[in-house]
Amino acid sequence: MTASRDSVTLSADVVPIDRRDLRRMIDEASATELHALVDEAHADEIVHAVTSLPEDEREKLFDVLDAERGAAVLELLPDSQAVDSLESLDPDAAAELIHELDSEDQADLIALLDDPELILSRLPAEEAEEIRDLASYPADTAGGMMGTEFLAFPLGSTVGDVVKELQDHADEHSDADVQYVYVTDEDGRLRGVLPLRNLVVSKRARKISDVMIADPLAMPSDATLDRMIAFFDDHHFLGVPVVTTAEDPVPGRLLGVLQAAEVDEAEAELRGGEFRRSQGIVGGEELRSMPLLLRSRRRFSWLTLNIGLNVVAASVIARNLDVIEAIAPLAVIMPIISDMSGCSGNQAVAVSMRELSLNVARPSDWFRVWRKEAAVGSVNGIGLGLLLGLAGGLWQGPWFGFVVGAALAANTLVAVSIGGVVPLLLKGLKLDPAVGAGPILTTVTDMCGFFLVLTMAANLLQQA
Amino acid sequence: MTASRDSVTLSADVVPIDRRDLRRMIDEASATELHALVDEAHADEIVHAVTSLPEDEREKLFDVLDAERGAAVLELLPDSQAVDSLESLDPDAAAELIHELDSEDQADLIALLDDPELILSRLPAEEAEEIRDLASYPADTAGGMMGTEFLAFPLGSTVGDVVKELQDHADEHSDADVQYVYVTDEDGRLRGVLPLRNLVVSKRARKISDVMIADPLAMPSDATLDRMIAFFDDHHFLGVPVVTTAEDPVPGRLLGVLQAAEVDEAEAELRGGEFRRSQGIVGGEELRSMPLLLRSRRRFSWLTLNIGLNVVAASVIARNLDVIEAIAPLAVIMPIISDMSGCSGNQAVAVSMRELSLNVARPSDWFRVWRKEAAVGSVNGIGLGLLLGLAGGLWQGPWFGFVVGAALAANTLVAVSIGGVVPLLLKGLKLDPAVGAGPILTTVTDMCGFFLVLTMAANLLQQA
Numbered sequence: 001m002t003a004s005r006d007s008v009t010l011s012a013d014v015v016p017i018d019r020r021d022l023r024r025m026i027d028e029a030s031a032t033e034l035h036a037l038v039d040e041a042h043a044d045e046i047v048h049a050v051t052s053l054p055e056d057e058r059e060k061l062f063d064v065l066d067a068e069r070g071a072a073v074l075e076l077l078p079d080s081q082a083v084d085s086l087e088s089l090d091p092d093a094a095a096e097l098i099h100e101l102d103s104e105d106q107a108d109l110i111a112l113l114d115d116p117e118l119i120l121s122r123l124p125a126e127e128a129e130e131i132r133d134l135a136s137y138p139a140d141t142a143g144g145m146m147g148t149e150f151l152a153f154p155l156g157s158t159v160g161d162v163v164k165e166l167q168d169h170a171d172e173h174s175d176a177d178v179q180y181v182y183v184t185d186e187d188g189r190l191r192g193v194l195p196l197r198n199l200v201v202s203k204r205a206r207k208i209s210d211v212m213i214a215d216p217l218a219m220p221s222d223a224t225l226d227r228m229i230a231f232f233d234d235h236h237f238l239g240v241p242v243v244t245t246a247e248d249p250v251p252g253r254l255l256g257v258l259q260a261a262e263v264d265e266a267e268a269e270l271r272g273g274e275f276r277r278s279q280g281i282v283g284g285e286e287l288r289s290m291p292l293l294l295r296s297r298r299r300f301s302w303l304t305l306n307i308g309l310n311v312v313a314a315s316v317i318a319r320n321l322d323v324i325e326a327i328a329p330l331a332v333i334m335p336i337i338s339d340m341s342g343c344s345g346n347q348a349v350a351v352s353m354r355e356l357s358l359n360v361a362r363p364s365d366w367f368r369v370w371r372k373e374a375a376v377g378s379v380n381g382i383g384l385g386l387l388l389g390l391a392g393g394l395w396q397g398p399w400f401g402f403v404v405g406a407a408l409a410a411n412t413l414v415a416v417s418i419g420g421v422v423p424l425l426l427k428g429l430k431l432d433p434a435v436g437a438g439p440i441l442t443t444v445t446d447m448c449g450f451f452l453v454l455t456m457a458a459n460l461l462q463q464a
Numbered sequence: 465m466t467a468s469r470d471s472v473t474l475s476a477d478v479v480p481i482d483r484r485d486l487r488r489m490i491d492e493a494s495a496t497e498l499h500a501l502v503d504e505a506h507a508d509e510i511v512h513a514v515t516s517l518p519e520d521e522r523e524k525l526f527d528v529l530d531a532e533r534g535a536a537v538l539e540l541l542p543d544s545q546a547v548d549s550l551e552s553l554d555p556d557a558a559a560e561l562i563h564e565l566d567s568e569d570q571a572d573l574i575a576l577l578d579d580p581e582l583i584l585s586r587l588p589a590e591e592a593e594e595i596r597d598l599a600s601y602p603a604d605t606a607g608g609m610m611g612t613e614f615l616a617f618p619l620g621s622t623v624g625d626v627v628k629e630l631q632d633h634a635d636e637h638s639d640a641d642v643q644y645v646y647v648t649d650e651d652g653r654l655r656g657v658l659p660l661r662n663l664v665v666s667k668r669a670r671k672i673s674d675v676m677i678a679d680p681l682a683m684p685s686d687a688t689l690d691r692m693i694a695f696f697d698d699h700h701f702l703g704v705p706v707v708t709t710a711e712d713p714v715p716g717r718l719l720g721v722l723q724a725a726e727v728d729e730a731e732a733e734l735r736g737g738e739f740r741r742s743q744g745i746v747g748g749e750e751l752r753s754m755p756l757l758l759r760s761r762r763r764f765s766w767l768t769l770n771i772g773l774n775v776v777a778a779s780v781i782a783r784n785l786d787v788i789e790a791i792a793p794l795a796v797i798m799p800i801i802s803d804m805s806g807c808s809g810n811q812a813v814a815v816s817m818r819e820l821s822l823n824v825a826r827p828s829d830w831f832r833v834w835r836k837e838a839a840v841g842s843v844n845g846i847g848l849g850l851l852l853g854l855a856g857g858l859w860q861g862p863w864f865g866f867v868v869g870a871a872l873a874a875n876t877l878v879a880v881s882i883g884g885v886v887p888l889l890l891k892g893l894k895l896d897p898a899v900g901a902g903p904i905l906t907t908v909t910d911m912c913g914f915f916l917v918l919t920m921a922a923n924l925l926q927q928a
């Protein structure tokens with residue numbers, strides 16, 4: 001928390017980075033100007049300017065920046081671009097950048113590299129070993145999300161020992177990092193935690209074992225993201241120590257500290273991801289700076305699944321071509337029924353996804369959810385059916401209006417039932433509801449809608 | 465951070481709440497059992513069990529619980545249910561519950577009540593005034609999100625004064641709440657911040673003005689959520705003081721503390737909200753426990769907008785009924801083209817929404833985004849066009865295959881161009897891209913797709 005009186009107006013007047021200026025600095029390899037830019041510019045401006053640079057200029061930028069500023073920029077970039085930049089650099093330069101990062105960021109980026117040893121082998125042996133250890137935990141476990149910067153003292157230490165360590169290393173431990181001091185036994189097992197407040201109010205000669213909170217809450221290194229989210233929902237802690245699992249030769253050994261902020265970030269990413277996954281943007285996060293064919297391929301695999309499902313749904317129409325030939329106006333109505341049912345069903349999907357994430361609904365609640373959706377579907381189905389039926393009746397006569405109105409009403413009920421229940425069922429089957437619910441919903445409601453309108457038309461309209 | 469050795473296994477073996485048990489306890493008004501349940505059960509289990517109770521049982525539950533436990537349950541519930549519960553209670557009982565909450569939660573719930581004064585008038589005058597003040601800030605500003613629990617000392621205090629206060633009130637200030645102590649002048653202006661670490665390492669006789677960080681960063685009370693998110697992206701702080709704005713008679717006066725966790729939560733809600741808003745679940749968050757007609761009405765207004773846009777798009781088909789009569793198989797293809805173009809376009813929407821939220825793209829980047837999308841659209845359009853063209857050709861002959869393939873290819877290009885660019889344009893016009901992009905995309909691509917396939921068919925197939 002550094003000082004300046006006009007900081008009250010911070011980030012109100014963000015100075016935009018002129019991209020031509022930036023490219024000139026890079027071309028001229030003007031380190032002084034670039035360093036000033038990184039030190040002074042707003043983080044958002046740096047992200048925007050750097051991510052929209054052409055790839056070769058982005059590479060040159062890191063050549064010009066010193067390791068400290070380079071690491072600061074690297075931390076801000078989306079992971080995919082940070083890794084691309086590291087891979088494009090000379091391995092010695094990349095190793096210097098990695099050295100400057102926090103342990104979580106080190107492990108995250110190293111885990112994404114094609115050839116991590118190329119860089120790791122250029123780091124001090126102990127640091128490389130620590131990163132390898134940290135990168136070996138799956139990314140979405142407590143081990144994969146923890147940092148290894150923490151202060152631990154043996155049980156026999158005094159308050160004075162801890163205060164002396166804090167005084168001696170005031171620069172290294174920034175405010176945000178040290179909020180607790182941990183206490184371990186001779187095997188490295190976590191035995192206590194010491195809030196800084198307890199240090200403030202205790203005499204220096206006291207043993208820390210007398211003022212610590214004994215046997216504190218901890219996360220095993222294999223804890224899942226769901227469990228971490230639940231933990232920080234229940235406990236308003238800033239961080240929690242991570243320890244070895246019950247399967248470890250020495251269970252309960254202190255490994256690192258999981259920050260609540262890391263879990264919040266992962267949770268935000270998870271929630272935002274639902275929207276993109278439901279559109280088939282999966283397998284890593286697409287950015288428009290990625291190569292064309294990679295982006296096309298990722299999207300295409302989803303689209304071909306959809307075209308297949310669409311052909312299945314449309315085959316219902318193909319088998320009733322005689323009805324279309326006899327009553328061509330039905331061809332106008334079918335896309336409306338398909339799209340409206342999709343909309344109604346997707347509303348039910350959205351509510352189910354939210355109730356799942358709030359833990360208000362669970363797979364076992366499918367019957368309650370279905371009843372609730374059926375009620376809304378009946379009300380809105382009748383409303384929409386009346387609207388479309390009226391329009392259809394005015395256009396092509398009362399029987400036509402009746403058929404299209406009734407088909408839309410019935411299909412709305414089908415759509416919300418599927419939309420409400422399918423996410424719960426997929427979740428119960430341990431499948432990802434964000435990916436699966438959309439295509440299932442669209443295909444089934446299309447087939448059902450086309451079937452309803454065409455069979456009713458065949459039976460009623462041709463008689464009328 | 466309370467203690468228990470088996471806490472390492474916390475939340476691994478969550479005991480589910482039996483809903484029949486819960487209802488029995490409520491019916492028997494068994495306070496002892498209910499208190500034990502609230503004290504011991506996992507927060508997720510409480511949310512799930514309480515939200516799925518019928519409304520009248522939920523009301524009775526709060527009658528049985530004491531104020532402390534009632535407030536603990538209230539904090540866990542989604543806002544809409546918490547407010548419903550408060551409104552159903554006797555105002556005196558509701559006031560007791562409100563009294564137990566943190567200041568942020570108090571203000572949030574009071575702001576949602578139909579008649580807040582009914583409850584506020586039953587609270588101690590000073591507390592009611594504080595809540596009124598806090599509730600008067602717009603919910604998505606720093607003032608609306610701050611808490612008023614903080615420790616502030618005048619400039620002349622000593623380290624010993626602060627330590628004594630912390631010792632005397634060890635119970636009131638829980639670990640998580642007090643990480644910093646604030647320093648104010650005689651007008652209540654924020655003059656410094658004192659990290660607990662500085663207290664640890666300083667002699668008791670020193671003036672806090674000598675060991676504080678002077679003129680610290682602060683947020684004005686009218687700061688927007690975007691600005692708060694940017695602030696905590698730039699600064700890894702746990703919280704930041706909130707002060708009066710430059711327009712206030714005394715600018716820079718300390719009002720409260722904004723916790724980073726509050727901003728993270730609001731950000732997660734914002735991102736998850738994109739998905740729901742894009743489905744027309746707007747104007748508050750729908751839960752299936754809400755009244756049927758309220759839920760139906762909210763969804764219906766969105767659906768009627770969509771049915772109108774759909775009729776506009778389908779009118780392109782209506783004007784070409786002669787083509788459908790002549791070539792009925794086109795009626796099979798049109799829903800496929802409509803759905804596939806929608807899918808492709810929505811992928812582009814999803815990437816634009818993410819790039820906007822990462823600040824990698826801005827409205828002024830629309831041309832760059834369009835070029836990038838046009839490239840992906842060309843590749844995927846040709847691929848999809850070949851697939852559908854081949855299927856169509858095998859089914860109805862080469863000319864038919866050519867028309868439907870070419871129409872899908874061209875319309876994919878249109879769809880991704882609109883999908884990529886429209887969110888940026890809406891953002892530039894200060895409209896919500898999550899709500900607007902979907903309907904615009906669907907209507908335009910449907911119209912364009914139907915037009916392409918029908919005019920090509922009219923010109924080519926009838927000659928063939």
